[in-house]
Amino acid sequence: MEQRAYRVTACRVLLLLSIATLACARTNMELDNAVMDLEKLKAKRAQLVEKLKQQDAKAAAKYEISRPLIKTGYVKVVADNDMPKQVAKKPLIESNYKKVETKKFRVDNKKTLAANSTNDNCKMLEATIDLSEQKMKVYKGATLLYEWKVSTARRGYVTPTGNYKPYYLTTMHYSRKYDNSPMPHAIFFRGGYAIHGTDAVWRLGKRASHGCVRLHPQNAKMLYALVQKYGKDNTSIRIIH
Secondary structure, eight states, rough: OHHHHHHHHHHHHHHHHHHHHHHHHHHHHHHHHHHHHHHHEEEHHHHHHHHHHHHHOOOOOHHHHHHOOOOOOOOOOOGGGOOOOHHHSOOOOOOHHHHOOOHHHHHHHHHHHHHEEEEEEEEEEEEEEEOOOOOOOETTEEEEEEEOOOOOTTTOOOOOOOOOOOOEEEEEEEETTTTTEEEEEEEETTTTTTEOOOOOOGGGGSOOBBBSSEEEEEHHHHHHHHHHHOEEEEEEEEEEO
């Protein structure tokens, strides 16, 4: 009887050990599958980040190639004897050309440049960021269009003050310096500094960024559309204390 009881107990112990072994094997298999899935996700994420970097590099290269020269408004007056051969093949109408005096032409040109300058100022778009108030005011000429809360550099970081022009726009940028953080509707105005949207909308009105100017995503989208509408050359970004 004792031997029989011993055998039954041994069988039960072996059965329990077998069940525990199967459970451990199943758990290890699930862990291995989870690790494999995680590696696949990391690989997909790396591919996506690389693709986005290539798109940003192509966009930057395209911008540098297609970047227009700044029009200075300077007019060069050339005497008849100094006219280049290409221009000489297609001369202006002689009767009208000879009647124009150089002195009068320069005076009229100054008036035209002044008029154009006045018209450009009327259409000028300006975004003024006040660091002390953590606010942005958007003007079209002298008219206030919008007033929004922003987040600028927190302690240990700097948002540069001064007057700037936007030089590069992108609907989505990922920060290479700060863990590929998303920067929707980014308007770059100095090096890596930009105005862009943020998910941390609860921190708007307070200093919270690494130096960029953060906006509510909807406000960033509106400002981006305005800069596209009026053009980078007709947009000014002013940052004050």
